[in-house]
Amino acid sequence: MAVNKLTETKGYKAKTIGIRALAYLFLAFVTLLALFPLILLIINSTHTHTSLSAGFHILPGAAFGKNFLKAWNDTSMFTIPRGMLNSLFVAATSCILTSYFSAMTAYGIHVYEFKLKKFAFNFILIIMTIPTQVSAVGFIQLLRKFNMMNTYWGLILPAIAAPSVFFYMKQYIESSMPLEVIEAARVDGSNEFRTFNAIALPMLKPALAVQLIFAFVASWNNFFTPAMVLSSSKRWTLPIMISVLRTNLQSQTGDLGEVYMMILLSIIPVVIVYFFISKHIVQGVALGAVKG
Amino acid sequence: MENEVKKHKSISYAKWGYIFIAPFFIVYIVFQLIPLLSTFYYSFFESYRVGTQTVGPNFVGFENYASLFAPDRSGTILIFKYLGNTMIMWILGAVPQLLFSLVLAVIYTSSRLKIKGQRFFKTVMYMPNLIMAAAFAMLFFQLFGNIGPINQIISSNGGETVQFFNQVWTARGIIAFINFLMWFGNTTILLMAGIMGIDQSLFEAAEIDGATSWQVFWKITMPLLAPIMVYVIITSLIGGLQMYDVPQIIGYSTGAPGGSTMTLIMYLNNYLNGPSRNLGMSGALSVMIFIITGVLSVIVYKSMVTNPDKPKKTKKGAK
Numbered sequence: 001m002a003v004n005k006l007t008e009t010k011g012y013k014a015k016t017i018g019i020r021a022l023a024y025l026f027l028a029f030v031t032l033l034a035l036f037p038l039i040l041l042i043i044n045s046t047h048t049h050t051s052l053s054a055g056f057h058i059l060p061g062a063a064f065g066k067n068f069l070k071a072w073n074d075t076s077m078f079t080i081p082r083g084m085l086n087s088l089f090v091a092a093t094s095c096i097l098t099s100y101f102s103a104m105t106a107y108g109i110h111v112y113e114f115k116l117k118k119f120a121f122n123f124i125l126i127i128m129t130i131p132t133q134v135s136a137v138g139f140i141q142l143l144r145k146f147n148m149m150n151t152y153w154g155l156i157l158p159a160i161a162a163p164s165v166f167f168y169m170k171q172y173i174e175s176s177m178p179l180e181v182i183e184a185a186r187v188d189g190s191n192e193f194r195t196f197n198a199i200a201l202p203m204l205k206p207a208l209a210v211q212l213i214f215a216f217v218a219s220w221n222n223f224f225t226p227a228m229v230l231s232s233s234k235r236w237t238l239p240i241m242i243s244v245l246r247t248n249l250q251s252q253t254g255d256l257g258e259v260y261m262m263i264l265l266s267i268i269p270v271v272i273v274y275f276f277i278s279k280h281i282v283q284g285v286a287l288g289a290v291k292g
Numbered sequence: 293m294e295n296e297v298k299k300h301k302s303i304s305y306a307k308w309g310y311i312f313i314a315p316f317f318i319v320y321i322v323f324q325l326i327p328l329l330s331t332f333y334y335s336f337f338e339s340y341r342v343g344t345q346t347v348g349p350n351f352v353g354f355e356n357y358a359s360l361f362a363p364d365r366s367g368t369i370l371i372f373k374y375l376g377n378t379m380i381m382w383i384l385g386a387v388p389q390l391l392f393s394l395v396l397a398v399i400y401t402s403s404r405l406k407i408k409g410q411r412f413f414k415t416v417m418y419m420p421n422l423i424m425a426a427a428f429a430m431l432f433f434q435l436f437g438n439i440g441p442i443n444q445i446i447s448s449n450g451g452e453t454v455q456f457f458n459q460v461w462t463a464r465g466i467i468a469f470i471n472f473l474m475w476f477g478n479t480t481i482l483l484m485a486g487i488m489g490i491d492q493s494l495f496e497a498a499e500i501d502g503a504t505s506w507q508v509f510w511k512i513t514m515p516l517l518a519p520i521m522v523y524v525i526i527t528s529l530i531g532g533l534q535m536y537d538v539p540q541i542i543g544y545s546t547g548a549p550g551g552s553t554m555t556l557i558m559y560l561n562n563y564l565n566g567p568s569r570n571l572g573m574s575g576a577l578s579v580m581i582f583i584i585t586g587v588l589s590v591i592v593y594k595s596m597v598t599n600p601d602k603p604k605k606t607k608k609g610a611k
Binding site: 016019020023024026027030031033034035037038040041044053055056057101102104105107108109111112113114115116117120124126127128129130131132133134135136137138139140141142154157158160161163166192196217220221223224227228238239242243245246249256259260263266267270271274275278279281282285 | 305306307308309310311312313315316317319320322323324326327328329330331333334392395396399402404405406407411413414415416417418419420422423424425426427428430431432433434435437439441444445448473477478481482505530533534536537540541544557560561564565571574575578579581582585586588589
């Protein structure tokens with residue numbers, strides 16, 4: 001309290017107000033910067049091709065419905081609703097696998113004493129930063145051998161082994177799961193799998209929620225691997241479809257309103273979900289940081 | 293008898309440990325480790341296509357590595373050029389990102405400013421990170437295109453059309469800006485967590501001693517934030533080395549203009565998925581990328597291991 005009295009002089013207070021005003025100004029600028037692409041995208045998706053070619057717009061137009069129907073029903077290169085379904089399927093299955101098996105692995109290493117425990121943990125820590133791209137050559141050859149090219153197996157199955165999600169789960173379990181709970185379950189005659197599924201998993205809900213979302217978004221946005229694996233346009237996920245639009249724009253043959261609408265459709269599900277659960281995400285990122 | 297029961301118990305639980313970690317390791321070995329090793333293996337073979345014909349696989353030793361580091365007709369060593377491109381675009385995005393994030397983190401955590409509406413600001417700032425990089429790139433490709441809105445504004449003010457994607461520095465700048473926009477929210481949250489982890493009594497003590505905000509920042513916040521800064525910079529660098537989605541769409545597979553936006557992973561993609569399907573060369577290139585990130589990973593690992601101790605030690609020293 002004595003500290004505050006020293007600093008509560010008139011000059012200090014005035015200065016604080018000044019700096020605060022500057023800080024809010026800066027925050028407003030940054031907020032605008034972060035929102036600007038999305039706002040522009042939404043505005044442009046409401047204009048017709050002719051109106052977009054004619055000049056820059058600050059206000060929305062009236063062609064939202066028209067652009068939507070055109071983007072939704074266009075089958076010339078690919079179909080957007082199909083892409084959304086494909087992306088949804090791949091992202092949903094892989095995020096469930098990632099979260100469940102990362103929790104399971106972390107639980108296994110945390111709860112049980114076994115010879116290779118230390119080795120297993122250090123191994124995962126070491127492989128955590130290996131980029132997936134560097135094993136792409138062998139990965140593609142493997143999928144060819146397994147007859148998994150142009151299928152979703154190669155995108156979904158590897159999700160079971162996600163080192164960084166494991167690491168997050170391990171940190172969370174360490175800080176929030178007392179071993180006594182597991183002991184108690186054993187005394188009650190619960191077998192090990194049941195203990196994990198019925199007692200441990202519910203305790204991990206906050207961490208699972210964060211990782212489910214992150215894994216979903218990562219998979220939804222993934223471009224490199226799907227572009228290598230999926231060759232037929234029926235199986236394409238959204239990022240591949242969006243990348244194909246570039247060819248069209250280069251030759252200036254596409255309908256701009258439709259292009260903007262397609263981009264909007266590819267990101268809007270994630271944006272909507274994000275604004276509902278953003279609190280957990282921001283906290284989740286910070287949590288990972290403190291531990292990291 | 294009792295001993296036997298105990299022994300039996302612990303053995304059966306050890307078994308469960310292996311069972312629980314088995315799916316992770318099996319999948320990792322099949323889909324990552326074996327491909328990684330076979331990538332290394334392929335790097336010593338000549339294996340590519342010419343038209344419909346397949347050449348190889350024939351063992352060629354280090355020939356692929358030699359041609360990876362051999363200068364092309366114009367005398368440039370492509371792997372160095374593309375590594376350079378990747379680094380330049382990373383630095384262009386990462387430096388402003390770090391400065392921005394540092395300022396933001398200080399503003400958010402300042403006990404003097406007491407910023408309101410933090411949750412709203414943070415939510416909005418983190419959002420670009422979740423938006424599909426491909427969509428972001430496509431949007432900017434359109435915005436800065438020759439007939440895009442930016443050029444419409446320029447020409448309506450009497451300026452000449454700027455061909456943003458045909459000039460080296462504007463093309464690189466736009467790619468860097470997208471990366472900046474996508475990642476500054478993430479960096480801000482990490483740095484904030486770092487600042488909040490600093491012992492508050494240090495700030496109070498500094499205030500009693502009459503330190504200015506500027507002194508507090510440079511003498512307390514920055515030194516104690518150093519470990520997390522190192523972590524942020526190196527993870528960002530590893531992410532930067534993997535830069536692919538944005539330049540691939542903006543620069544196309546050629547890294548237009550003139551290969552100046554071609555990154556290492558795009559180069560890899562061209563060998564691997566291009567018409568030649570050159571497994572040998574892409575294998576050798578993968579090994580090089582692996583080595584570069586491997587060295588950096590060791591540094592990350594070390595900084596992560598020392599992270600929790602460092603602030604504590606300095607805290608004791610300060611007392």
